[in-house]
Amino acid sequence: MAATDPAALLTVRDLRVEFATSAGPVTAVDGASFDVRPGETVALLGESGSGKSVTAQALLGIVPKPAGRVTGGTVEYDGQDLLAPGTAGRLRGREIAMVFQDPLSSLNPVFRVGAQIGEMFRRHRGASRKEARAEALELMRRVGIPAADKRLDDYPHQFSGGMRQRVMIAMALALSPRLLIADEPTTALDVTVQAQIMDLLARLQAEEGMSLVLITHDLGVVADVADRVVLMYAGRVVETGSIREVYEHSAHPYTAGLMGSVPVIDGPRERLTPIQGAPPDLLHLPSGCSFRPRCQYAEPLCAEQEPPLVPSPGRPVDHRSACHFAERVLLDAEGMLHDA
Structure with missing residues (x-):
């Protein structure tokens, strides 16, 4: 550890x-x-x-x-x-905030985008509707949504996938x-x-x-x-x-x-x-190393012992790996890099 x-x-x-x-x-x-x-x-x-x-x-x-x-x-x-x-x-x-994988399923389809962003300010900071709307507009502009003042009252399905993800990022950033x-x-x-x-x-x-x-x-x-x-x-x-x-x-x-x-x-x-x-x-x-069935370096030791996460041989101390044969893997990887 x-x-x-x-x-x-x-x-x-x-x-x-x-x-x-x-x-x-x-x-x-x-x-x-x-x-x-x-x-x-x-x-x-x-x-x-x-x-x-x-x-x-x-x-x-x-x-x-x-x-x-x-x-x-x-x-x-x-x-x-x-x-x-x-x-x-x-x-x-x-x-701590999170941007989830699928913005379409994370956004509520029956509420306007501006209201969903503004809800963060109303719930956590006690902002009025007008104040929350202004904050939402500023965030939408900040994350690069074009014509944000006109898109504020659109619904999630009216945005492209990339724009929906920008909305999710805006919501995550609302409380800094x-x-x-x-x-x-x-x-x-x-x-x-x-x-x-x-x-x-x-x-x-x-x-x-x-x-x-x-x-x-x-x-x-x-x-x-x-x-x-x-x-x-x-x-x-x-x-x-x-x-x-x-x-x-x-x-x-x-x-x-x-x-x-x-x-x-x-x-x-x-x-x-x-x-x-x-x-x-x-x-x-599988017993031992979970990657063993797919590994070209696998040997009997790999089935017997689960390799710990330890410093990689000859590398900086914060470079850690969990492989019994890390030194061989390093040599092969560096050889491929040199050949390239």
């Missing part, structure tokens, strides 16, 4: 979240640990089902009940225990949170709009000085905006470090596989190398 960072705004240690199902309990997050410092952007990366969104739900205290529950670990925000009863609810919106969590903010958007949304988040973060947690399965989306990355697989953190360090010196086969499956626009035209197989069934995880 990594030592506690005294400068961190958010500290997550050994977080475990379990869901009760008809087939038995499922551990969706299995011992996740990471930090988020003030003003920093941290990306939670991984395939669908890796535990990224459930981790975010646990931070906000919105794990679906009664099936889901946090079964272990600690989560501290600015010295406050987020897992203590009532703490997350008290801080949600004011200190210190930590913003964005869960797949560019899903189902075309490449151009994706870039616009990411640029918007980066600009707003710089203006507000807030910390940002980006949840995504797309490595390319966060390459230019994240400071650090946390790779998750089957509910566990398998690699973490600075964005450049992890991308250029992958120490876990899963990370290396993800990197090999991303096309390089300005590089040589080569066939992509996908990761074979599929993510494991969380009800029937």
Whole structure:
């Protein structure tokens, strides 16, 4: 387990979240640990089902009940225990806000957009309708919605996907949170709009000085905006470090596989190398390392012992990986980078 960072705004240690199902309990997050410092952007990366969104739900205290529950670990925000009863609810919106994955399902279809944004000011700051409307208009302009004064009274279905996501960002920023969590903010958007949304988040973060947690399965989306990355697989953190360090010196086969499956626009035209197989069934995880059935480096040791998350051989101390053969993976990844 990594030592506690005294400068961190958010500290997550050994977080475990379990869901009760008809087939038995499922551990969706299995011992996740990471930090988020003030003003920093941290990306939670991984395939669908890796535990990224459930981790975010646990931070906000919105794990679906009664099936889901946090079964272990600690989560501290600015010295406050987020897992203590009532703490997350008290801080949600004011200190910690979230942009959800699907804005169309998150926005109420029967209320005008301006009213939904303004409700944040009315509920939390006691603003009048007129004051809330003025605040909503200013936020819509700030997030780049054209003709905001005319769009204020439109309904969610009258906005494009990218504009709806801007509305969700406006709502999240309403109370000037210190930590913003964005869960797949560019899903189902075309490449151009994706870039616009990411640029918007980066600009707003710089203006507000807030910390940002980006949840995504797309490595390319966060390459230019994240400071650090946390790779998750089957509910566990398998690699973490600075964005450049992890991308250029992958120490876990899963990370290396993800990197090999991303096309390089300005590089040589080569066939992509996908990761074979599929993510494991969380009800029937393999023994030892969960990635073992898909791993080209797998040996008998991998079935016997689950690798701990430890500093990667020969890399900076904050670059950590959970692989028995991290040194081999590093050498191969660096060889591929040199050949490219």
